[in-house]
Amino acid sequence: MEFQTKYITPDIKLSCYEDKLFKTEVVFEHHMLIWFMSGETKIIQAEATHVFQAGDVFLIPRHQLSTVINYPKDGLPHRTVAMHLSVERLKTFYADLDIQLQLPVSQKIRSFDRHPLLESCLASLLPYFDVEGPFPVHIAAMKINEAISILRLIDSDIDNVLANFDEPGKIDxxxxxxxxxxxxxxxxxxxxxxxxxxxxxxxxxxxxxxxxxxxxxxxxxxxxxxxxxxxxxxxxxxxxxxxxxxxxxxxxxxxxxxxxxxxxxxxx
The missing domain is CATH 1.10.10.60 (Homeodomain-like)
Structure with a gap:
């Protein structure tokens, strides 16, 4: 079975893979909020290796080089719900907020230990993958804004990641x-x-x-x-x-x- 991805909007997707292994090397253009439903993922970055399993919720910051290796586990396929937190969406969210950024900030992967609020937010998207027809734009915006609001509630440092809209500059x-x-x-x-x-x-x-x-x-x-x-x-x-x-x-x-x-x- 090939790797399958179903989008209900360009920013919200359900991924499923049932074969032995799926590997990709990526630099995400947007922050990725991921809820793990089944299977296992190993994410290798320059300074750390992370392993995620069913129930885990984590955020991969944008512009970070990562090797991602996905495995089925315990007879179950590798399944995730992922939400892209795009720069455009985040700029709209933060437009009316007075945020004082503290830069530089660590761009490491952030794990939220199966947080019930995030898990509930992402799990609430599952029924929409089975509905025919276009996903209402206003509901998608509400769901993404809900996820951002939860992240801000549970991680006091998250604004320094999400509200940093700088592009890579010339470095060593x-x-x-x-x-x-x-x-x-x-x-x-x-x-x-x-x-x-x-x-x-x-x-x-x-x-x-x-x-x-x-x-x-x-x-x-x-x-x-x-x-x-x-x-x-x-x-x-x-x-x-x-x-x-x-x-x-x-x-x-x-x-x-x-x-x-x-x-x-x-x-x-």
Whole structure:
């Protein structure tokens, strides 16, 4: 079964996946509020790895590089309800509020420990996925505003995340790439997140690293995989996705070419 997503509005969706594994690497354009119904998700970011299961509610801030690996669990499909909190919607919500932002603020994933108010808000959307015809725009706006209001009620720091409408500016390329090389993103996306056009990103990258981005990224990912397999004794099948490879056989070929032995030998 393919990954299935049903939208009742462009900002509210139900996702379902029943096969063994679904992996994607994303930078969300909008904040994502997610209620987990069944299955399991591992979200890998530069500084932390999170695992979410049925009942969990969490917020992924926008513009954060993430590897997302979804699994069915306990015979149940991977199912979530997700709400996009777009910049446009948030600007409207905050237009009449006097908010003093405290920047910079941590853009880490925020977990709300199966909070009953958020769970109730998102669960109330389920019947609408079975109704034929367009979802009323005013009801969608009410539901999203309800979710934002609950977030503000239960997280005193959330305004510094949701009401920050800044776009990425030009930042230190070396520091960013050393921290985020394991994410298999298009070069255009790396450029955007470091505040550069693609041509400027490629030029700055060659100047700082003395190699093309793709060659350097492959080398860094293989070095990380080698460390995980040799030092931490992890299995190749548990490593290749997390370090930025998409295919196990391609990973094994590249690993053997780099180190002289296949990853299954573990250096032995």
């Amino acid at each position: 390329l070396v520091g960013f790439m050393e921290k985020n090389f394991m994410f298999n993103m298009p070069m255009e996306r790396f450029g955007y997140l470091t505040g550069r056009s693609l041509s400027t990103f490629n030029r700055d990258f060659r100047r700082h690293f003395g190699a093309t981005p793709q060659r350097w990224l492959t080398q860094k990912r293989l070095e990380l995989a080698h460390y995980e397999i040799i030092q931490k004794r992890k299995k190749p099948v548990d490593v290749y996705l997390e370090v930025g490879f998409e295919d196990l056989s391609h990973f094994s070929f590249a690993f053997k070419k780099q180190f002289g032995y296949p990853p299954t030998k573990g250096g032995g």
